[in-house]
Amino acid sequence: MNDIQIAPYLKWFHNAKFGLFIHWGIYSLLGRDKAEWILYTEKIPIPEYNKLVSQFNPTGFDANEWVNLSKIAGMKYITFTTRHCDGFCMFDTKFTDFNSMYTPAKCDFVAELVKACHDSDIKICLYYCLWDWHHPDRIKLGGPRMFPPFKYVKGMLRELCTNYGKIDGIWFDVGHMSNAEAEKLGWNASELIEMIRTLQPNIIINDRTGLPGDYSTPEQWIPEAPVRDKDGELKLWEACMTINDHWGYHKDDHNHKPVSQLIHHLIDVVSKGGNFLLNVGPMPTGKIQSEFVERLYGIGAWMKVNGESIYGTTICPEIEFPYGQCTRKGNKIFLHILVWPGSGLKIHIRNEVMRVYLLRDKQKINFKKSEDILTLQLPKLILDSIDTVVVLELKNLKKLKYAN
Ligand code: H79
Secondary structure, eight states, rough: OOOOOOOOHHHHHHHHHHHEEOOOGGGGOOOOGGGGHHHTTTOOOOHHHHHHHHHHHOTTTOOHHHHHHHTTTTTEEEEEEOOOOOOOOOOOOOSOOGGGGGGGTTTOOHHHHHHHHHHHHHHEEEEESSSOSOOTTTTETTTTEEEEEEEEHHHHHHHHHHTSSHHHHHHHEOOOHHHHHHHHHTHHHHHHHHHHHSSSSTTBSOOOSSSOSBBBOOOOOOOOSOOTTTTBBBBBEEEESSSSSOSSTTTTOOOOOOHHHHHHHHHHHHHHHHHEEEEEOOTTTSSSOHHHHHHHHHHHHHHHGGGTTTTTTBTTSSSOOOTEEEETTTTEEEEESSSSOOOOEEEEEOOOOEEETTTTTTOBBEEETTTTTEEEESSOOSEEEESSSEEEESSOSSSSSOOO
């Protein structure tokens, strides 16, 4: 019950833990409240909104720069908005002229980014919004729930899964329809997913089509505990989150979370078996604001030292650890100490302990083991204000013994 069964095609995702979400489109030009939602929230007339196409000229766009930034942060994959609810396609498509080939850049941004990812060993997932506030034949189901014809979506997904070589994932957004509404729309999620998997056999697909998908997607929040499916089995999941309070570019939103908070979120997510998909909204020029860049560098510096306690780890529910959170890989348990326990830290554990050391410099920590109680001789003062990672190396035992 506490071991997750992972199909081979999902292994990279489970091991990756940390990805970069990128929200970028013609809405980025406006850079104000509600960002990518602005066509809907400000009720901008479509002919007016269309004018943005001829203004979108991101002379500072460099896909390799984005990919490098994700690598510096310690991320393993990128999820890019190919088309948000405004319907504007950031790629060359024969289904609409409302696409990036008609901007002054005349650029297929998806092609550029996929290539840069392929060249750099970063996985690429494509975000695709199922709503469309722009399509002339959109079907209105109330509020922002407007859907383009199913054939249109299917045709575009065929293009996205055919024209760019290997695609690692599709991240569908919204959806939100009842069975009756799906029928009215001619919506057929199984048919769509079957086509995608035929074109890209190892692709991962999230849970927002109306079907469960490969993983679930809490947005802007972190679950209290590891996520389970309806049968109680552990399920893959990915929490997506903004750095400030908007997904798309907002020039006056300076409410950026500090590096320490972002790292704590990452540890929280990973200790519960999830992935953390952290968002940036590039500027209309294609450059990424310094507030985001600085934070990604900060997380990257931490990951460089502590990455072993994140990548490829699993949950470690057998240990009760009130001073922080735990992750585990093989016979190593990583204690992420977030609240300093003082000098003598006691942990209840039956397994034989071989070695205890600080992850950051391998410095040995003296310990005593008597019966099921492990006592660590930590310094009195906090070692690392963000997170002190202590490694417990257990005697080569795969299974942890419960200590109760
Ligand atoms: O792409 C990002 C969001 O645009 C999208 N999903 C992430 C990944 C998203 N879809 N729905 N929501 C987010 C939640 C809906 C929030 C809303 Fe609102 C609150 C819709 C209307 C009120 C925020 C505030 C958006 C418009 C006003």
